[in-house]
Amino acid sequence: MNNEVKAKSDKNSDVNSDKNSNKNRDLNRDLNRDLNRDINKDINFENIGIIGLGLIGGSIAKALKNSPYTGKIFGLSNSTKTVQKAHAEGVIDNDQNDFHEIVKKCDLIILASPICTYAKILKDIKNHIPPDCLITDVGSVKSSVHATVADILKGSHRFIGGHPMAGSEKSGYEVSKAHLFENAYYFLTVQTEDKEVNAVKEDMTGSNEIIASDNDLHRLWHLVELLGGKPHLISPEAHDHMVARTSHLPHLCAALLVQSLGESKNDLIHFVGGGFRDATRIAAGDPKLWRDILSANKSQILSAMEDLLSNLEKCKAMIMSEDTRGLETFLTESKLVREGIPKHLVDSYDKEYALYIDVKDQPGVIAKVAGLMADNDINIKDIEIIHAREHIPGVLKVGYYTDSALQNAKLLFNHTLFNWSEACNL
Template sequence: MEGNVLIVGLGLIGGSMALAIKKAHPEAVIIGYDIDERQLGLARSLKVIDEAAGSLTEAYERADLIVLAAPVMQTEVLLSSLPLERLKPGVIVTDVGSTKRRIVERARRLLECGVAFIGGHPMAGSHKSGVAAARAHLFENAFYILTPTEEVAVQRVEILKRWLSGTKAQFVILTPEEHDRITGVISHFPHLIAASLVHQAREYECENALVSRLAAGGFRDITRIASSNPEMWRDILIHNKQEMLTLFDRWMAEMEKLRSFVEEENSPAIYHYFLEAKQFRDGLPARTKGAIPSFYDLYVDVPDYPGVISEVTGYLAKENISITNIRIIETREEIYGVLRLSFQSEEDRARAKACLAQHTSYAAYEG
């Protein structure tokens, strides 16, 4: 497809969106805008975008597709000013925010002006941020939620899908309310729970300094999402306030039920509670991208001797397998330590596992 695509916000998502669109539509012109001039300059030098917008007003006038890839609060501000701008006839406006009801409400004036606004949420991400981490395949096989309203013609939705075909995502149509309810359950509330567990551990550390030391293993892993951007999660929880309040009520009722099982030492009820949780969790898709970025970790048992880490990473480097993170979980004299290697994708992890099996005798296993 030919035309001008404006990406407003050049972080990980906006940059990856620009790369995916350009890959599928090389004849399109990708115009980028960001309030951070360093990110804008980096996006230009990395060829993530074709042009850097001199001003939003000028870029709006040229755009056939506008992708608002800013944080949700900033997206609200952008949507408030858009009806005052001179937009190209037939332009489609979309966003990539993690909440939809308030965003779609704020876009109501655009819709009343006859501009096609289609809310969007690509359910993929990374634990890295910034345009330097952008990649065209970030959204591949991920669910991409679209929330068009009744005012938007089906043909306009299909045009947007064609523009976004380079993401290789699976498009799902939901109402804004359905979207916020589902993401509240599987993404927003889990982040809140993870943060609350960390707060609880911090408070207990005042009583015993061993808490943080002993939390370095499994506790640190199950609360990894608590390290997410606090500004972003503040805005998301405020945007999805009603669903979060409902989930609070249901969660507290759930905890009261579980508390009663423990208080009464109801062994069968406790057993079945964990059994049902295990069965449901084990039945979840293992290779499908969801609302929370996946961790592609490989655990490697290695002997404790000088140079063993460089030996392991050296084999992977020869195979051009990129490691996004490396951590020594345990290493003591005369016993095996554990390296946790993190990768960008399931494919990279599988290649690394095969590589180490070929070149070493170290046990490598997935978490």
């Protein structure tokens, strides 16, 4: 363990401060010092149990299976069907069905079920978790999760919170994918007795606080990297402050925009433009999951909503008083901030590897293109017929998982009679 690695969170929740990012950068640099390291030795987990095999849990299992990780992956779920499916696909290595017996073998447990299920699950498995097993989670809220864990485990096991900033509005094992976390930030949160992230703290105080040793943090950090994510250390409080504004309030706003279509929303929905689609995609997320998230981050959501209301009032006043200058300034500032999203984030969220193939909308055309790809071993992510041709150069949109698949497809199409062009903004 490197005791020089220090990563304290900013007390004022100023998560964007240089101080904080420098500390995280230092930690990252330190952890990546030896590029030739043996990743399995660094991680040092042999039996990873994932509780909840949905979008996130399933994606973690698939990402691990696709990685150099050589240990076992056990899937634990309230859905036997999902476990059977994951097992049949070779994604998990379960050799028995008994939940408690599987837990007994784990040296890392990842809670990947809805956060409202954590308390019941932890109470149920607590006496079966090996003393040296590390516990983590993927929940979208962190302070309340740390409190629940501390309340139930009472210091019996080490816990590090986790939250991948990757996902979608879809749920379930069926939509999970190995590359979900690629280039996405993955927050790690450590609770210490003075509520600061303190990666150098190695002593266990014996209090009810759950304190993870920095060795645990390093192991988990490497695991996140193995998943393709970018680990980022932060305090639970700073995390909740940030995601209330970057993720939870946007979800609420998406739902508000849909509701604001008004009484005739079911009619208007047929005429929406790209802007509405972009701004409301996440409103299609699982209502139960989001009900939990918004309730679990109550104080931060309420504070973010105050800011939203005040901005709404400001805009209303400007429109009412025909303050076009003020309105323009407000919109310009928003535009500049939005355009400032770092390129790597825009790429990881928006980047799609797709080609528009200029074909006639007629029977057999999908089979023809799909067959061509299959014959040449090019994996297709999705395929879609675009019926509205305005602004769109071709009628068949073919999505690929990787840039190299896209490049191969281009070469192939160049040798056929298909005209193609690259993805445009829909």
